[in-house]
Amino acid sequence: MPSDHKTGLRWSNWNLLLVVPLLMLITPWFNIDEPRIFGLPFFYWYQFAFVPLGVLCVGLVYVKTKDKPVVTGKPDKLGVDDLDEGAN
């Protein structure tokens, strides 16, 4: 993943998954009674189904874009010679 240090923005295409749950705002797609499941009209169970879908989308983005730690806590691997390059 290239990160643009000038703007301080990091982009991953996985982030596009975050748009998927917004589809539940398109009410004409689900503003109907039938089919019912366990007596729940389509309007209700369709929207309930978006809860796990939302979790899945956000979860995938989390797993796929995990930040590489900026500082690993280990000492710098650069050798002394490399650090002193300018001195020679």
Place this chain on the structure above:
Amino acid sequence: MQWTELIVFSVLFLLVTVMGFVAARWQKGSTLEHLDEWGLGGRKFGSWITWFLVGGDLYTAYTFVAVPALMFGAGATGFFALPYTVILYPIVFLPLVRMWSVSRVHGYVTPADFVKGRYGSHWLALLVAITGIVATMPYIALQLVGLEAVLRSMGLNGGGILGHLPLFIAFVILALYTYQSGLRAPALIAFVKDILIYIVILVAIVYLPSKFGGWGEIFNDAQAKFDATPAKTDGILLNSNNQLQYATLALGSALALFIYPHSLTGILASRGRNVIKRNMVALPAYSLVLGLLALLGYVAISAGTKPIVNQATGRPDTNTIVPELFGANFPSWFAGVAFAAIGIGALVPAAIMSIAAANLWTRNVYKEYIKKHATPAEEAKQAKLASLVVKFGAVAFIVFVDPQFSIDLQLIGGVMILQTLPAVAIALYTRWFHVYGLVAGWIGGMGYGMWLLYNIGNPAINKAHFAGSALPLGKLSLFGWHPFGASTVQIYVGIVALTVNLLVAVIVTLIAKKAKVFNGTDQTDPSDYHVDEDSPRVKPVAAH
């Protein structure tokens, strides 16, 4: 008087009171005399604590009584709470971690702190802080409405000022342990609150429908009730006029939620970026509960539940629907548990909100304008006092002013807080907007939004102003020009006001840039927005 309920409620209330005071010593830092500690719990909460804390903070007692009440009264429109809390997390997932990182590097405690750092303008920060405080105050008052709904259902339904005494006592206790323990108190209590809520909802959702003939029967009963009313706006489905309102209200509420200061308090108190990200994945568990709870509004229709008359106002209070449903259909002891869940559910957000408002006051008004060189200990002292003032202000609001006024104000508060979105949320990504543009946009959006809300009336309940947030597009006018003709399709006012805000902000920004007006100094660096807990760049907690 319902004694069994009252005793169970009191025992659980006593338990959380003890926890509230003990919390001061829980995960103790070096000192409580610092806002990082008192106001943000030491900035070290892990995934579990954050889940309970933020969950307890966002899904408030008021939500738990008001959403089913709305479903009971109006039907499908009340279900917007589910899409609202589903789209919320994907929307805020990325901006919140940026907010956490930049706040951690610079030691910001409030959203207004960030705005000040980003734009170098304490005036813009003041605008954001005041908006935050004003929008949060009625929200706290509404928690009292939730608490009072269960108290009145338990028979503590006295008239006059004395009728508010139980509420007053509960709030004095809350005020005292928040004063002492700060954010640690609601964080610890949230465990009890959320576990109780989960138990109650799961039992209710399994047990109650079977008692009233199953979901199919319940939805049919609801449909029959709505068909019988003269109102055309209710029903178990949306109609052609309120679909846009449904979607924009869900979207607007989702955009607003995490710019409310109390939500950010919960986020800034967490340990690191991964804690926040994991929570964005796990918090929808509460949304599921909220959706199920909303359906209890329909169960109440089947059960023939009647809202009780509030002796203090003399009107039936629909917010008592869920408590009444529980009271009539559960054994007394379990009804007591359910009431405690809602009652304690009011305390957690009320505590966090008062802390957030106190932080704003202390950091962005007191330290900025009254005592510039306040020490961290003086800041903490000031915030503790402010939290008391805020809470008693909220109680006074409920006791001396009609609770309906708080509900109206909360509605207005949502529209107001949205007007800080460009300064708080967009600024996390870009400094393209000019500080003058942001101020002008705030004024434009706020003014237009308030004017629209003022003009929304509802003849059915005899209210000429502030009767709701659904605006028919036909009423939308720009200096007398009606771009949507006489359309009766409704839209959420907050989204309209935010659009105006952004338009004004863009225009003024373009002008200010053309005129080369100085745009403040940015204290933050692009890399600040990615810093995580293990970075040496994070500011030490509670450093003097």
